[in-house]
Amino acid sequence: MYKTKTCGELTAQDVAQVVKLAGWVHRRRDHGGLIFIDLRDRFGLTQVVFNPQTAPEAHAVGSQVRNEYVLEVEGTVEKRPAGQENPALKTGEIEVYASGAKILNTAKVPPFVINKNDDVDETLRLTYRYLDLRRERMQKNMMLRHRVVKFMRDWLDERGFIEIETPILTKSTPEGARDYLVPSRMSPGEFYALPQSPQQFKQLLMIAGYERYFQIARCMRDEDLRADRQPEFTQLDLEMAFVEQEDILNLVEELFIALVKRLAPDRKMKTPWPRFTYDEVMAKYGSDKPDLRFGMELTDVSDIAAASGFSVFKNAVQAGGQVKGICVPSCAEYTRRELDELIEMARSKGAKGAVTMALRADGIHSPAGKFMTAEEQGAYVERLGGQTGDLLVFVADARKIVSEALGFLRRELGARLKLADKNALAFAWVVDFPMFEWNQEEERWDAAHHPFTSPKPEDIHLLDTDPGAVRANSYDMVCNGYELASGSIRIHDRELQAKIFSLLKIDAERQQIRFGHMLEAFEFGAPPHGGMAPGIDRFVAILSGEDNIRDVIAFPKNQQAQDLMMHAPSDVDQDQLDLLHLQIVHPSA
RNA sequence: GGAGGUGUGGUGUAGCCGGUUAACACGCGGCCCUGUCAAGGCCGAGAUCGCGGGUUCGAGCCCCGUCACUUCCGCCA
Numbered sequence: 006m007y008k009t010k011t012c013g014e015l016t017a018q019d020v021a022q023v024v025k026l027a028g029w030v031h032r033r034r035d036h037g038g039l040i041f042i043d044l045r046d047r048f049g050l051t052q053v054v055f056n057p058q059t060a061p062e063a064h065a066v067g068s069q070v071r072n073e074y075v076l077e078v079e080g081t082v083e084k085r086p087a088g089q090e091n092p093a094l095k096t097g098e099i100e101v102y103a104s105g106a107k108i109l110n111t112a113k114v115p116p117f118v119i120n121k122n123d124d125v126d127e128t129l130r131l132t133y134r135y136l137d138l139r140r141e142r143m144q145k146n147m148m149l150r151h152r153v154v155k156f157m158r159d160w161l162d163e164r165g166f167i168e169i170e171t172p173i174l175t176k177s178t179p180e181g182a183r184d185y186l187v188p189s190r191m192s193p194g195e196f197y198a199l200p201q202s203p204q205q206f207k208q209l210l211m212i213a214g215y216e217r218y219f220q221i222a223r224c225m226r227d228e229d230l231r232a233d234r235q236p237e238f239t240q241l242d243l244e245m246a247f248v249e250q251e252d253i254l255n256l257v258e259e260l261f262i263a264l265v266k267r268l269a270p271d272r273k274m275k276t277p278w279p280r281f282t283y284d285e286v287m288a289k290y291g292s293d294k295p296d297l298r299f300g301m302e303l304t305d306v307s308d309i310a311a312a313s314g315f316s317v318f319k320n321a322v323q324a325g326g327q328v329k330g331i332c333v334p335s336c337a338e339y340t341r342r343e344l345d346e347l348i349e350m351a352r353s354k355g356a357k358g359a360v361t362m363a364l365r366a367d368g369i370h371s372p373a374g375k376f377m378t379a380e381e382q383g384a385y386v387e388r389l390g391g392q393t394g395d396l397l398v399f400v401a402d403a404r405k406i407v408s409e410a411l412g413f414l415r416r417e418l419g420a421r422l423k424l425a426d427k428n429a430l431a432f433a434w435v436v437d438f439p440m441f442e443w444n445q446e447e448e449r450w451d452a453a454h455h456p457f458t459s460p461k462p463e464d465i466h467l468l469d470t471d472p473g474a475v476r477a478n479s480y481d482m483v484c485n486g487y488e489l490a491s492g493s494i495r496i497h498d499r500e501l502q503a504k505i506f507s508l509l510k511i512d513a514e515r516q517q518i519r520f521g522h523m524l525e526a527f528e529f530g531a532p533p534h535g536g537m538a539p540g541i542d543r544f545v546a547i548l549s550g551e552d553n554i555r556d557v558i559a560f561p562k563n564q565q566a567q568d569l570m571m572h573a574p575s576d577v578d579q580d581q582l583d584l585l586h587l588q589i590v591h592p593s594a
Numbered sequence: 595g596g597a598g599g600u601g602u603g604g605u606g607u608a609g610c611c612g613g614u615u616a617a618c619a620c621g622c623g624g625c626c627c628u629g630u631c632a633a634g635g636c637c638g639a640g641a642u643c644g645c646g647g648g649u650u651c652g653a654g655c656c657c658c659g660u661c662a663c664u665u666c667c668g669c670c671a
Binding site for chain 2: 050052094114231232
């Protein structure tokens with residue numbers, strides 16, 4: 006046995022015990038005579054003292070070691086001399102007087118410092134991920150992630166849920182995200198796909214009568230990466246039979262409130278969580294995942310603008326569009342260059358421009374000022390609640406463009422001005438999403454959530470006449486500007502499902518090929534069911550204060566979807582390709 | 595596919611309006627040191643400034659190209 010105690014557990018109560026510890030040399034302080042070594046294992050730090058007088062052999066070992074050497078130490082737990090305690094350490098009351106020590110392994114000088122949480126180049130961290138994972142920051146994140154997942158499992162187990170694994174090798178469904186494909190050796194020319202989510206399996210489990218299912222499920226999507234998107238990520242996938250939207254929302258809200266209270270009791274959280282319809286959040290925040298930690302809401306001024314002398318405003322309203330504004334606190338002194346940048350941001354979202362009004366001490370400064378009466382300008386200021394020192398930004402355009410442009414500005418400026426309270430967890434529900442989105446390229450309707458989502462019963466009559474107006478029984482959980490989960494009540498009726506597929510321009514033959522198993526399953530007593538899938542990586546990132554989910558994933562990919570440590574992806578031997586009946590066609594240069 | 599940012603010893607950064615020997619902290623090596631805990635003191639090694647080209651008497655700095663990383667847009671049923 007290498008150790009009888011961990012480096013995190015010894016206290017004054019253990020004084021006089023003879024113990025064995027093993028771990029890594031976190032830091033060494035060599036006084037010429039005495040040597041102090043902070044020995045680290047996953048459980049903590051313990052100070053080990055090497056005394057040349059009382060234990061010359063151990064001391065000789067102590068003087069050889071360097072940072073990150075693997076060391077085994079035998080010694081006696083001693084109370085530290087009065088005044089020498091270290092209150093920053095759990096084990097700070099004691100130290101271990103080494104009687105013997107053995108170097109279990111040496112270590113090269115690491116490419117970055119392990120014993121400090123200094124910023125290190127991301128590429129280097131990912132290349133030496135096993136060293137990065139030794140650092141306190143990552144150990145904390147991994148521990149938190151473990152606790153979050155453990156809490157979810159226990160909580161759901163107590164409520165009658167069972168965890169069931171679903172296949173990783175499954176079937177491609179070209180609708181939706183790009184699939185990761187796995188060639189089949191036994192069926193030449195055919196492929197498995199890695200699951201984008203266990204969607205169909207969990208629905209089939211409901212048909213199979215399991216009623217309450219969950220899984221900590223890995224999902225894979227071959228799309229470009231973002232700070233909150235990795236090619237493989239983890240969801241708490243759950244599904245229930247005999248439920249309505251309200252049941253799912255209440256269950257998940259209860260779970261997350263309990264979880265936050267247990268694991269992050271200091272975080273500010275308003276309960277119960279506010280609920281918005283999709284139309285409401287788009288109108289108020291210009292986003293379907295608004296950061297509710299700050300205001301700066303989109304305010305409609307179309308009625309004032311309708312009578313404006315400023316033709317851009319007036320014409321936008323007359324054309325059936327909108328004029329809306331946001332009040333940006335303390336930005337009245339923005340320079341021309343900074344204002345141009347804001348206008349450019351609005352343009353990038355499709356707006357023709359943006360009109361600014363700076364509320365300075367000497368009056369209102371606006372490029373459109375000369376086209377407006379003082380009364381009109383005053384009306385805008387009053388409507389937006391502008392104070393001297395604030396900057397008002399208006400966009401006049403079609404409803405959707407106004408919403409997206411101002412929503413983007415709100416998000417950008419909120420981040421830039423640090424308006425969000427870092428300690429807050431602003432959860433909310435967004436419900437009543439539209440059922441379909443128009444796909445311009447393909448000239449067809451796409452499912453906004455996925456094709457198994459049920460329409461609101463009261464909107465079913467619109468399916469044939471006005472699909473764009475149909476609302477879905479789908480819902481998102483948002484927090485601090487992230488989409489943390491989405492879910493829906495599913496279709497369990499064969500005919501309705503077939504009708505939705507048809508609306509999505511999947512003809513009867515392809516329905517049979519792609520989804521025949523689902524349609525048939527619905528004919529064998531499919532219960533009403535629904536569920537949702539909170540993203541574990543995003544949630545843990547928010548909880549740990551990380552702004553990139555890489556920092557809560559042990560072995561993530563870089564933005565090129567490469568694993569810099571393993572060097573994946575990589576080429577493979579020709580005989581492997583031959584077995585899989587594959588030929589490589591390199592892209593032409 | 596597109597836009598922005600970054601790239602200077604092992605790590606993190608500074609480097610003025612283009613000017614002579616590229617600075618600082620940490621780390622690393624050596625020596626000294628018996629109560630430190632970010633130990634301390636002294637000494638030392640370590641950089642073709644991502645790469646290629648251009649402008650210039652002179653480029654870490656300006657220009658062009660390129661590569662890598664990163665953030666965002668597109669994309670993510």
